[in-house]
Amino acid sequence: MANNKMYDKGKIVAGLVIFAVMITFPFWFNLGKAAPAPELKLTEKAKAAKECVLEKAEMKAGHMQLLDIWREKVVREGSREYVNTKGKTYQMSLSKTCLDCHSNKAEFCDRCHDYASVNPYCWDCHIDNPKEKK
Amino acid sequence: MMQSSRRNFLKIAGLSAVGISGAKPVLDAFAAEGHGDERTEFEIRKNEKALTAQQWGMVIDTRKFESAADLEPLIEACHSLHNVPHIDENKVRHEVKWIWEDEYKHVFPTLAGKFVDERTEHLPFLALCNHCENPPCVRACPTKATFKREDGIVLMDFHRCIGCRFCMAACPYGSRSFNFKDPRPFIKERNPEFPTRMKGVVEKCNFCAERLAVGKKPACVEASNGAIAFGDMNDPESEVRELLKSNYTIRRKKGLGTEPAVYYIV
Secondary structure, three states, X not given: OOOOOOOOHHHHHHHHHHHXXXXXXXXXXXXXXXXXXXXXXXXXXXXXXXXXXXXXXXHHHHHHHHHHHHXXXXXXXXXXXXXXXXXXXXXXXXXXXXXXXXXXXXXXXXXXXHHOOOOOOHHHOXXXXXXXXX | XXXXXHHHHHHXXXXXXXXXXHOHHHHHHHHHHOOOOOOOOOEEXXXXXXXXXXXXXXXXXXXXXXXXXXXHHHHHHHHHHOOOOOOOOOOHHHOOOXXXXXXXXXXXXXXXXXXXXXXXXXXXXXXXXXXXXXOHHHHHOOOOXXXXXXXXXXXXXXXXXXXXXXXXXXXXXXXXXXXXXXXXXXXXXXXXXXOOOXXXXXXXXXXOHHHHOOOOOXXXXXXXXXXXXXXXXXXXXXXXXXXXXXXXXXXXXXXXXXXXXXXXXX
């Protein structure tokens, strides 16, 4: 006669339950607590300007590509002016153009960068608040 | 059933080719769809006032400087403009400099004889990047962070510098400095118009590329009260070439074949 008795059934089942609970802990612990997308604050100047170098959606998704083109052109070719599709001219400069409007780095740049967990090293060299005398 | 023959195959192939070429406008429309509406291209251009040359060069009239103190304002003009850190004097090995003062035997080691006339011996010489026509630093750079621009300026792309310091070993003029530390705490007054550097990159004189781009001459030239001339070495009519025609000039370590673009009237 086969012996199908499970030894220490109580302990094993309890252990399995504890194991299952622990391994799924991060999932149910964070349930419903997804960090909300950060809300960006625009400075008065940025609000007044209404439009950025590109359309808002394009800037949101592709400002890094734009900045990459800018840096290539400025450093390598010495071309420093950018005329956008609406015919408006901008100086290709992170500090002098972008941060001139968006002078609130902590509430504008950092919020999204922290949320997306990216660490651009722009500000190791580029001065983050050109208006403030340091 | 249609018999498959060479004749039939060619007929179908021909018809398909016509069909595809007829469909081209349709395909184009599909391809264009991804790029959105009828936007015109953006444009990137130089400032209208930008100064241009084939090979920028400099002629320094050392006769117009009497002591190291005369050079001080020039060095200060450059270093404050470009956020060059001023590191403690006792830490010479961490020194960062774009333009500096030194004596004849150090600036011109290949020319200085055993005995030098008194005037030359004590004359202060201004040293900076020579923006060589044949720059050894550019050949040494493994990342092309240092490159020779179309107008002859040997420029650095700090974004790309990995801090290997090959360029420093290659430069025969000691024109390059390495940021062993974060330079920011050593900048007395930060110029918001120009970036600083970060720890781990090499830096050097850029012939004020950022000023040339807006039609201004380099800061040291402006501060020199006419003692330094700046212009296109490839333009026979330029101010620098006129000076070279009428004065005896020397260059640093000319024998190395780097063809420095900085000349000294002695």
